[in-house]
């Protein structure tokens with residue numbers, strides 16, 4: 090019998106995995122190039138072979154993803170493809186990734202490195218056919234909802250890499266049903282945690298694991314389907330890599346993986362040099378957490394604005410560094426972000442705006458320096474907090490990054506690439522219930538719609554944003570079929586899905602518009618419902634060069650309705666909330682109509698016949714709305730993007746609906762007059778910057794900032810002396826200046 094210590098190392102040339110990882114890190118530190126690679130010798134010698142090699146691996150991953158999701162998958166995964174696969178080096182650097190949720194270019198990398206650093210090679214062992222599962226945000230994941238399956242790939246007795254797949258679950262067994270749990274405030278609320286656990290061997294998932302896992306969540310069938318989906322994709326990738334090695338040779342593969350990553354790094358530098366101008370870019374982002382009257386747990390009953398000041402440094406060599414210095418602290422809420430979340434948010438953005446089109450891999454990771462200050466929302470350093478819904482903070486944080494990149498793109502002349510921000514991919518309606526009738530009586534259903542992957546896109550500097558067709562953070566951009574969602578959440582038939590007017594950010598080029606929906610609770614008991622997104626604050630740097638942010642979210646639901654009677658008598662019922670001040674809900678329904686000005690709510694319990702409403706987010710606008718062309722506004726009115734009053738008040742355009750002709754007519758003369766008048770009024774109301782600065786400074790000096798803004802700045806100043814100093818310098822405040830809070 091052999092002892093653990095006498096096991097032959099599984100790394101290359103007799104090395105252990107830890108030795109390989111250390112060598113790789115040392116080579117990068119010394120040379121600042123991946124694995125110290127100086128020349129892309131394979132590419133130089135035979136570029137066709139090299140490109141074919143990359144394309145064949147990329148093709149294998151895309152095909153594994155497409156096939157796996159049809160083999161087995163839960164509704165979110167199957168309907169819109171909320172999954173992604175990647176191939177890694179033995180040390181855990183991604184070589185190539187599939188299409189899908191590109192959030193995970195680097196997340197699984199951190200999980201592999203965690204297993205190497207923890208010496209999994211020795212114990213529990215890394216053998217051919219082993220299967221590992223991870224969903225711990227403290228070691229390379231975004232939130233417990235994203236579940237990763239990783240398998241090692243061996244050639245003879247050497248580990249030559251890892252295949253990884255990730256899917257987003259409908260339910261992970263947290264404090265309430267759902268997948269981004271607003272009510273979670275500590276790790277133990279986040280659902281089941283698998284911290285890089287071995288869950289199978291010989292290509293088979295262990296039975297005891299599956300029994301345990303299925304009993305840990307509310308949707309055991311979907312969990313099992315997704316585990317099979319990820320494993321089958323991983324196995325297809327492993328087969329493709331082994332075929333690749335048979336074709337090209339092991340020496341070629343070993344060299345190829347290093348060069349492909351180094352090329353990925355160089356591509357990032359080239360793209361940055363080509364697209365951005367060196368310098369220091371800054372932007373601000375915020376997220377409102379109005380949980381004082383929402384939270385159940387006494388210590389979570391707080392209203393908070395999270396501060397996310399952002400800085401991007403673009404260097405002449407094309408490398409970039411980013412910093413969240415001055416950010417607020419973490420909190421008793423699920424929006425705290427671990428490193429995996431921060432990397433995930435960054436990669437989904439960078440792959441779409443700077444490193445698209447060619448070698449997308451961890452090479453780019455090595456081209457970016459980052460500062461996630463310890464003790465803030467983006468690096469709390471406390472694994473016992475909740476990390477269940479990091480997107481609440483991530484989205485504003487990285488939307489600010491896009492604003493910075495947009496200034497760079499604009500300066501270089503890439504006006505069509507500008508995006509002043511994105512719709513908040515937030516109001517995924519969530520929850521679940523239990524069927525009380527039908528063939529599934531007694532079983533649980535989960536609100537599984539993933540319509541959030543279709544928000545309004547921000548305008549560019551040359552055209553309007555795409556309407557309800559894009560989400561930076563879920564780039565599959567597919568809202569799915571209502572019929573499919575209904576099939577899996579039989580407890581909530583849709584009453585409508587339609588355009589939501591006035592959600593598009595105003596501008597010469599308007600932001601993309603959002604859509605709304607009404608759901609009816611039926612055939613169920615014990616129905617929980619909740620959701621979250623920006624409500625009281627514009628979340629991240631919305632609008633640019635005179636454009637406005639998009640409309641924020643709000644909450645609307647109705648209890649104790651007369652829907653049963655309405656349906657029996659075939660009377661009209663609400664199909665949306667077209668005009669909240671003259672609402673269809675109030676017009677058609679009897680019942681307890683609840684409207685909240687904010688959007689993030691703890692779960693509420695519904696009975697059958699109750700109704701809920703949800704609206705996705707529009708995108709921010711670009712340029713002065715008074716410069717928007719008349720014919721575009723006519724089109725906006727025809728398509729119900731804006732209502733008549735908004736067109737008049739914001740865009741200065743007088744329009745009337747010609748009932749006979751069935752179209753909108755713009756009175757151009759009156760509109761021109763109105764615009765001239767509005768510009769004059771603006772001049773009268775405006776003030777020079779010096780005056781504005783003076784006014785705002787007085788507010789700070791006289792302690793007249795609003796309560797939550799005071800708390801926010803005070804916390805930022807306490808957490809970062811650097812940021813505090815800059816704040817004091819900008820506002821010319823005394824050296825020892827501190828913001829005083831009420832009751833402190």
Ligand code: MN
Nearest residue numbers: 231234235257
């Ligand atoms: Mn997720």
